[in-house]
Amino acid sequence: MRTVQVDGARLAYTDHGDPSADPVVLLHGYPANHRCWRHQIPGLAEDRRVLAPDLLGWGASERRRDLRFDYDTEVARLGRVLDALGVDRCDLVGHDYGGFLALGFAQRHPHRVRRLAILNSRAHGTFVPAWYAAFTLAGVPGRLGLADLGARVLPLTRLNRRGMRRVLRPGAIDSATMSDYLDWMSTPEGGAWLLHFFGHYRVPARHDLADGLSRMTCPTAIIWGTREPFIPDSTPAELTSGIPDAELTLLDGAGHFVMEEAPGEVLTALRKLLRREVTA
Numbered sequence: 001m002r003t004v005q006v007d008g009a010r011l012a013y014t015d016h017g018d019p020s021a022d023p024v025v026l027l028h029g030y031p032a033n034h035r036c037w038r039h040q041i042p043g044l045a046e047d048r049r050v051l052a053p054d055l056l057g058w059g060a061s062e063r064r065r066d067l068r069f070d071y072d073t074e075v076a077r078l079g080r081v082l083d084a085l086g087v088d089r090c091d092l093v094g095h096d097y098g099g100f101l102a103l104g105f106a107q108r109h110p111h112r113v114r115r116l117a118i119l120n121s122r123a124h125g126t127f128v129p130a131w132y133a134a135f136t137l138a139g140v141p142g143r144l145g146l147a148d149l150g151a152r153v154l155p156l157t158r159l160n161r162r163g164m165r166r167v168l169r170p171g172a173i174d175s176a177t178m179s180d181y182l183d184w185m186s187t188p189e190g191g192a193w194l195l196h197f198f199g200h201y202r203v204p205a206r207h208d209l210a211d212g213l214s215r216m217t218c219p220t221a222i223i224w225g226t227r228e229p230f231i232p233d234s235t236p237a238e239l240t241s242g243i244p245d246a247e248l249t250l251l252d253g254a255g256h257f258v259m260e261e262a263p264g265e266v267l268t269a270l271r272k273l274l275r276r277e278v279t280a
Helices: 071-084 096-108 130-139 147-151 156-167 174-185 189-201 208-214 235-242 261-275
Strands: 003-008 008-016 023-027 049-053 090-095 113-119 220-227 248-253
Touching: 003 071, 003 174, 071 147, 090 261, 096 113, 096 208, 113 261, 130 189, 147 189, 156 174, 156 208, 174 189, 208 235, 220 235, 220 261, 235 248, 248 261
Parallel strands: 023 049, 023 090, 090 113, 113 220, 220 248
Antiparallel strands: 003 008, 008 049
């Protein structure tokens, strides 16, 4: 992995393919890191430069509790990530939380996004009621200044591992990858950062993003595993009908972690998007 400095913190990333080729930037979701794209990166790198960062706080990137992680800050930070990577304009692909950020970035900085892909993400909306409540509760310790205490008493790694195993297709994520995603949460520093992050995270739907869908002009792919436990079934159709140049790919049998449960189908859908023409 390579590193750059973003907002004074160390950001880790991988860089594959011809450095002179058009860049594709892959944004992971919760609670993963760049490794969630391990099945798609080799194929995409055959004719593209493929950059897969660990967003600040995740994976091998630095976890800083003196930084803010509210939505507006994170979307603006994504621009600084691209600047640090030397990327002016790119094809932007985001899963889950990464898709949430990618949608906002594409709306606020359309000149920097050639094409956009959103995979199983709350995007402009929110979660089904049970998970709306769960993510709301996750923000309480951070908002009350109790992140250190929460990290000591809450089994964060175990809770996340149990939750992922309940919804994953068997064998989709091996034990080493799962440990890479989650084990840092069991350290005092890691757990406290996670609760700090959730203290800034807001669960309600983003009406500004919903209102901005119709003004988007970049070719967009909505790639969706239909066994989605966290996000309302209406979300992919809302994105597809709301974004003028959007195409929907439904992957039956795959769930929320769609890149890892249907790796070949996701690669095919991304390649299809990258062949679509882009206006200057």
